[in-house]
């Protein structure tokens with residue numbers, strides 16, 4: 001059976017598929033790969049744009065290995081099987097009166113896939129999803145099952161929380177959740193120059209700040225989500241309005257504009273300015289994950305770099321200079337987010353307060369020139385690419401951007417001496433095992 005990722009940028013033809021439904025079966029699949037001399041990888045929901053999940057060896061589909069194993073509502077510690085999607089996790093946490101402290105834009109990813117590439121949301125005082133992991137259970141290359149946490153095998157824990165699938169198959173993750181909370185969302189268009197001038201203030205004063213900017217427009221859409229004290233949700237969006245705003249305006253109507261732009265590229269600039277001018281204000285409150293997560297049905301390709309927070313304006317200025325000079329116009333907006341420094345070896349926010357700049361292009365439109373220009377602007381400030389989003393860096397260049405890169409490789413050699421979990425993407429970004 002062939003495998004393809006969500007964006008359609010990667011296909012693979014694994015020689016064998018396994019769908020384990022227990023840790024013993026995961027271990028059995030890893031051992032079977034070893035006996036056959038094949039490499040092995042777990043695949044999540046295929047939402048990485050890079051070939052990080054692709055394999056021609058043994059592919060492990062963990063969609064039969066889901067659900068919560070244990071939950072302590074007093075401490076907030078919840079252990080979940082690795083194939084559980086974030087959507088299913090959010091629903092289960094709702095039932096326990098708990099929530100993830102921070103989330104990205106979508107909930108289709110598996111928890112293990114999301115952690116493995118350093119998936120993040122936004123919030124200057126909060127880290128990415130991997131910072132919410134307290135412990136993990138992994139099946140290593142020899143089929144053994146090990147646990148790790150800050151207290152038990154701390155080096156494996158520092159490496160495996162953002163492990164790119166290189167160290168073993170994660171079978172379970174223990175997350176530190178928080179009591180369920182409500183977010184008040186405030187979204188409004190603002191002149192881009194004002195947003196840039198007030199970037200530090202917005203990032204510092206809001207629990208979750210981000211903005212979108214259509215590259216040919218003058219306006220940005222500023223999103224500020226803040227926690228509201230307990231009690232019932234004050235102002236949820238009615239179901240019909242949610243449908244109108246998220247499904248019709250952000251997906252169906254925007255998708256139609258994108259298709260028009262792809263058919264007639266000279267319209268892209270005007271359509272982009274139209275989209276920018278049509279941005280509108282909305283404010284509502286809802287259960288946290290219903291604010292964090294929105295449906296994304298229009299297919300696109302994406303690159304994202306984590307840059308030192310203090311360099312974000314320089315990179316955006318360079319991007320603004322580059323866009324008008326591109327041979328091919330850009331249909332999709334730029335997204336800018338923030339995160340706190342963390343201590344996870346291959347986390348894009350390792351050791352520094354971070355701003356994330358994500359650029360996108362509508363599927364089927366040329367993007368290489370745009371992505372190259374962005375990559376060189378990010379390189380000038382030591383940017384680190386999202387492991388699951390398009391970039392061209394290799395191990396030599398990544399080593400210079402991650403102080404603990406060689407420590408990660410050491411743990412990789414110890415846990416997987418024969419390179420059972422490698423693939424061509426890992427050979428490029430980490431070096432051959």
Ligand SMILES: Cc1cc2nc3c(=O)[nH]c(=O)nc-3n(C[C@H](O)[C@H](O)[C@H](O)COP(=O)(O)OP(=O)(O)OC[C@H]3O[C@@H](n4cnc5c(N)ncnc54)[C@H](O)[C@@H]3O)c2cc1C
Pocket residue numbers: 006007041042043044045046047048049052053062082083103104105106108109110111112113114115116117118119120121164165166168169170171296386388389
């Ligand atoms: C529409 C869209 C929106 C997105 N929004 C965001 C966002 O807001 N923030 C952000 O940071 N990223 C975002 N991403 C990127 C996405 O979160 C990551 O690429 C994530 O890794 C995808 O998870 P997945 O379950 O699809 O994993 P896959 O892409 O299938 O796999 C990712 C990696 O995880 C490994 N893996 C999966 N399961 C296991 C396991 N059990 N054990 C060990 N390794 C495993 C795979 O081998 C692979 O290396 C988005 C992507 C899309 C398409």
